[in-house]
Amino acid sequence: MKVTKVLTASLLALSLVALSGCGKEQTPVGGTSGDVLTQPFTEVTKINGQVFGTFYYITVPGGYPGGEDTLRSDAEFVFTKVGKAISTFDKTAEIARFNEHHSTGDFPISSYLGQVLEEVQRQSRRIGQAMDPTVGPLVNLWGFGPKGQIEHAPTDEQIAETKTYVGLDKFSLRRAGGTAFLVKTDPRVELDLSTIGEGLAADELAAIMDQKGVANYMIAIAGAIRSKGANPEGKLWRVGIEDPLSNGQKVFTAVCPQGMAISTAGSYRNFFIDDKTNDFYSHVIDPKTGRPIAHRTVSVSVVDRAALVTDALDTGLLVMGAKEAVEWGNKNDVAVYAIEIDEQGKAKETHSRAFDVYLKCQVHHNLTQTVPLE
Numbered sequence: 048m049k050v051t052k053v054l055t056a057s058l059l060a061l062s063l064v065a066l067s068g069c070g071k072e073q074t075p076v077g078g079t080s081g082d083v084l085t086q087p088f089t090e091v092t093k094i095n096g097q098v099f100g101t102f103y104y105i106t107v108p109g110g111y112p113g114g115e116d117t118l119r120s121d122a123e124f125v126f127t128k129v130g131k132a133i134s135t136f137d138k139t140a141e142i143a144r145f146n147e148h149h150s151t152g153d154f155p156i157s158s159y160l161g162q163v164l165e166e167v168q169r170q171s172r173r174i175g176q177a178m179d180p181t182v183g184p185l186v187n188l189w190g191f192g193p194k195g196q197i198e199h200a201p202t203d204e205q206i207a208e209t210k211t212y213v214g215l216d217k218f219s220l221r222r223a224g225g226t227a228f229l230v231k232t233d234p235r236v237e238l239d240l241s242t243i244g245e246g247l248a249a250d251e252l253a254a255i256m257d258q259k260g261v262a263n264y265m266i267a268i269a270g271a272i273r274s275k276g277a278n279p280e281g282k283l284w285r286v287g288i289e290d291p292l293s294n295g296q297k298v299f300t301a302v303c304p305q306g307m308a309i310s311t312a313g314s315y316r317n318f319f320i321d322d323k324t325n326d327f328y329s330h331v332i333d334p335k336t337g338r339p340i341a342h343r344t345v346s347v348s349v350v351d352r353a354a355l356v357t358d359a360l361d362t363g364l365l366v367m368g369a370k371e372a373v374e375w376g377n378k379n380d381v382a383v384y385a386i387e388i389d390e391q392g393k394a395k396e397t398h399s400r401a402f403d404v405y406l407k408c409q410v411h412h413n414l415t416q417t418v419p420l421e
């Protein structure tokens with residue numbers, strides 16, 4: 048079997064494309080004149096680069112205190128902090144070392160990682176463990192982890208065997224006297240937090256900016272976005288959910304996050320195809336079957352308070368598929384937007400009621416105080 052693996056390669060390949068100041072004429076949904084917040088900004092600080100094997104773009108209308116250099120060093124501080132906690136590729140990172148700790152004895156971790164893991168466990172339980180931080184061994188088995196790509200799809204026996212040490216109940220987190228410990232129930236248990244890395248980093252950087260009193264920003268780390276205030280044109284920020292069929296060339300719909308976090312999980316970017324059977328294997332694994340997802344839902348976006356939360360939920364909701372994901376969103380009052388490819392090969396969207404407000408780009412009544420009016 049030949050292995051084809053396509054990796055995110057450019058801004059246009061992002062699931063979410065930051066639309067900086069798109070006017071009504073350029074976007075499929077129109078704002079009203081009410082979306083003008085302030086005059087266009089004369090000063091804008093902008094940086095971009097690569098992190099966690101993907102791309103980031105940060106824009107600060109009105110200018111960052113200390114300018115571009117300070118913004119870059121604040122961003123790098125956050126990327127290092129997050130990477131040292133959760134990376135599976137950096138062998139010195141806490142999670143990478145825990146994965147190499149083939150023992151059921153206590154493994155001490157930072158209280159920071161402990162807090163992140165508690166939040167991830169909470170989100171995982173909310174969606175019936177469709178997103179599961181213990182999926183690591185399955186991710187490796189399917190060739191999407193630090194152990195490298197695979198030549199042949201794993202056998203049913205290998206999948207069944209690996210599943211015996213995957214599940215939230217396969218590790219525990221314990222706090223004792225200001226220290227946190229992780230304990231495996233099986234020495235082969237491995238954690239994979241890569242799906243929440245971008246969201247976590249976006250939140251951390253947003254917190255630094257909020258603390259510094261930065262009124263307007265957009266932080267886009269691959270498919271995870273935090274934004275606040277106005278864009279460089281003095282209007283509400285808009286982000287585009289990528290058209291999954293456009294190969295990164297088109298926006299499917301525009302969304303105004305209005306100070307909330309938004310992220311998208313997609314199954315159409317990172318995959319391999321068996322060229323004998325033409326089977327498509329996505330990097331998103333259904334922990335219940337132990338296999339890459341095999342349905343027509345290709346992208347799920349979530350809007351919520353924190354990008355760590357949206358980034359955890361979008362992956363699980365993508366595993367569940369559009370119908371279940373939108374039902375879950377309606378039942379739990381969470382903003383969920385799913386795109387599936389229908390039998391005719393056309394992209395179709397469905398979304399939960401809570402997502403409506405972000406599509407209409409109306410100012411959210413609870414969030415008006417975050418809008419800078421100077």
Ligand code: ADP
Pocket residue numbers: 062177178179180182186191192239241242243270311312313314330331332333334362363366
């Ligand atoms: P996306 O933009 O599609 O969310 P990410 O890179 O953020 O992509 O997340 C995908 C990664 O998450 C996979 O490469 C894998 O390491 C991990 N992963 C895959 N399936 C799951 C799952 N069900 N729960 C948690 N993590 C998963």
Ligand code: MG
Pocket residue numbers: 242243311312357358359360361362
């Ligand atoms: Mg995710």
